[in-house]
Amino acid sequence: MDDKLNRMKQEYESIPIPEELNEMVNRTIASRRTKIKAMPWLVSAAAACILLSVGVNASPAFAKALSEVPVLGQIVKVITIREYAEENENTDVHLKTPGIAGTGNPELEQSLNTKYLEENKKLYESFKNDVAQLEKSGGGHLGLESGYEVVNDTDQLLTLSRYVVESAGSSAESRKYDTIDKVNHIVLTLPSLFSDDRYIQVISDNIKEQMRQQMKNDSSKIYWVDQPGSKTDMPKEELFRSIAKDQNFYINQDGKLVISFNEYDVAPGSMGVVEFTIPTEAIQYLLVSNEYVQ
Structure with a gap:
């Protein structure tokens, strides 16, 4: 079992880097060399982040996908910067990590892409631990899928x-969102949209009313x-009280x-x-x- 997990880890972490991405990294390093010289203590950290953000699957499928990358807003591109898949009797895992390019802000792109890689790395490590525990308890089947969409x-x-x-046995889905202002090169947060924290209660109350109305109109809908x-x-402690x-x-x-x-946050899994x-x-x-909400 340890050999299997080690093999899975090696396959995931040893995905080769395409030549096109190497060239992109070199251009990025060259464009930022002056800034790095001014702050020597950042060299190691910057290099590590750049290397981490280009761990890309260089398969023919990826090469084809890269050539067909849609241009979003005629500037920003979303690409798959790492992909891993394995399926056997006990496990079914497919991880796709997105990457952002063309925002005009290399630091923003690096921050987002590093975050996405770290998210999937943590998912994968947790999955490996779950597989090991499952084997100790007598076996079974585990699945993990991650992906993205605009x-x-x-x-x-x-x-x-x-x-x-x-x-x-059953499945559970979770989602995370990043909303990027392509003009001002920032990632929006919910608090940044409002003048103060009163939005938490106002939005929560509105959602509760929507929940009640939906259940009244459709008996198949259930909210906690x-x-x-x-x-x-x-x-009562399990009922929906407030958004975060x-x-x-x-x-x-x-x-x-x-x-x-x-899934399962405020309603049964069937929802x-x-x-x-x-x-x-x-x-x-x-x-x-x-400017954003209209």
């Missing part, structure tokens, strides 16, 4: 969603939310704020990942501006 792309904003599906005037078998300060979100093509919850579009009029007085 959920919004406008002249100003690009939203990249990274999803993870873990399976062991309190229903005034009715009893529930769920402990940094709750998953994105801004859709209509300029509306969308709040997202992972999957659930999202709520927040009416702008409900939060207008708390918005810093209408």
Whole structure:
């Protein structure tokens, strides 16, 4: 079993780097050499991050995908910078790591791409541990899939969603989002959209009302939310109370704020990942501006 896990790790971490990406790294290093000379203590860290961010699968499939990379907003590109897959009797794993290029801000790209690689590295290490524990307990089947998709792309904003599906008999899906202002070269956060923390309660109350209305209109929909005037078998501490300060979100093509919850966060697994579009009029007085949310 240890040999199998070691082999999986070696295969994942030894994916070769395409020549095209080596050239890109060299250009990046050359363009930043002056800054690095001014700060010698950054050399090792910068080099390590650059090497980490270009661990790319150089398979024919990747070469084809690279040649067909769509140009987003005519500037920003989203590519797969690492991909690993293995399937056998006990495991089924497929990891795709996205990378951002062409934003005009190399530091932003490096930060995002390093984060994406680290996310999948942690997923993979956790998966290996789960496989080892499963073997000790008598065997079974485990699956892990990660990938990404562009959920919004406008002249100003690009939203990249990274999803993870873990399976062991049943499955659970989770998602993370990054919304990038392509003009100002920044990643938006939920708090940055509002003047103060009152948005947390206002959005939470709106979501609760949407949950109740959806359940009233459709008996197949179930949310873990309190229903005034009715009893529930769920402990109160397990009912949805409030979004997190940094709750998953994105801004859709209509300029509306969308709040997202992972599978099992606020509803049974049958509901999957659930999202709520927040009416702008409900939060207008708390918005810093209408540059993003309209």
